Amino acid sequence: MxxxxxxxxxxxxxxxxxxxxxxxxxxxxxxxxxxxxxxxxxxxxxxxxxxxxxxxxxxxxxxxxxxxxxxxxxxxxxxxxxxxxxxxxxxxxxVSRHPHVFADVKFDTDEQRQQAWDDAKAEERRQKQPAQQTESVLAGVAQSLPALVQCEKIQNRAASHGFDWPEAEPVFDKVREELQEVHEAWQSGDQPHIQEEIGDLLLVVVNLARHLKVNPEIALREATKKFTRRFNYIEKQVEASGRELRDCELAELDGLWNEAKIHLKAAHKDG
The missing domain is CATH 1.10.287.1080 (MazG-like)
Structure with missing residues (x-):
């Protein structure tokens, strides 16, 4: 055989x-x-x-x-x-996470399906814990995940247990608040504090992405690819002029950046 x-x-x-x-x-x-x-x-x-x-x-x-x-x-x-x-x-x-497919359970909304999925995962985590040992709802998120992915998963866990803003508008306010705190930390010149405040800003931006139903990891990857396309355009224009990037003033490079945005969008390569 x-x-x-x-x-x-x-x-x-x-x-x-x-x-x-x-x-x-x-x-x-x-x-x-x-x-x-x-x-x-x-x-x-x-x-x-x-x-x-x-x-x-x-x-x-x-x-x-x-x-x-x-x-x-x-x-x-x-x-x-x-x-x-x-x-x-x-x-x-x-099978256990899809009772609406393999059993007679019915869900009326995507939110109900997601909650059932989260509950099933939580039950699986509880079964792995020793008897009488209470597990944090945030336990089990891999520490080796990319920071944005890990942050989103942690926030989703907290949100599924009620710790979340009910709508997006307060999150915009929080982003502005954290940005101001970054600026104040920068003015202080305290580098560890600047890093801390940058971290807080990134965390709340991930929260905003969640509320706007955007995957922050994908959004950043796409933004990075867009940046790369535009920078490559600048490199080609400077090379065509017989110079190197370091020979150009920032104002000229900024002008080429704006030109790249127009050119690439017209060519359907940019957003």
Whole structure:
């Protein structure tokens, strides 16, 4: 009987991890050493999606799957769990978190569905806790997440338990307040205080994004790409003049920046 591609992949990883016949690099890896590769592969999946390169996406998803298989193999060798148990766990989780699909529960709004999802996740976290140990509603958010993602998740947790502004308008006021505090800290020259106030400003901007139903991580990534396109335009114009950026006055570069905005928007490359 021929192996499925999943079984073949698992067998290949087992061979690579064989201490005698495998690959020396693969054999010496552990959970911790694989962290940067796992994170990198997840970002490369996101990059392929953003570029709409779906041939590349297929390959990047395979690379990400390899990381799951790699971690699962290490766990199996240590007697912790195996790939089948990983697949079984997520299958059980999907069923429990979708009672409106797999049971007779009905939700009238997206908010009700989201609340049920949050409640199911909270119950899963409670089941992992030792008896009589109270867990914070903010527990379980990975510390290694990008700061914007982590901040949004923390705020969503707090909001789901009632700690949130009921509407967006007060958040605009809070942004203005925090911006003023940054300015005052800057005037004081106290660098640690400036950093603290910048952090407070970023946190409340993430809160504003939540209220406006904008993903702050995606918004910043798109803004950074826009900045890059415009800066690349400036570089090309300066290069065409036979000069380097450092040869130009800021006023000229600022003028080219405004020109880039008009040019790229006309070319449908900018927002």
């Amino acid at each position: 021929s192996l499925t591609k999943t079984q073949e992949l698992l067998a290949l990883m087992a061979r690579l991890r064989d201490p005698e016949k495998g690959c020396a690099w693969d054999v010496k890896q552990d959970f911790h050493s694989l962290i940067p590769y796992t994170i990198e592969e997840a970002y490369e999946v996101a990059d392929a999606i953003e570029r709409k390169d779906f041939d590349d996406l297929r390959g990047e998803l395979g690379d990400l799957l390899l990381q799951v298989v790699f971690h699962s193999r290490i766990a199996e060798e240590r007697g912790l769990f195996n790939f089948e148990q990983v697949a079984a766990a997520i299958s059980e989780k999907l």
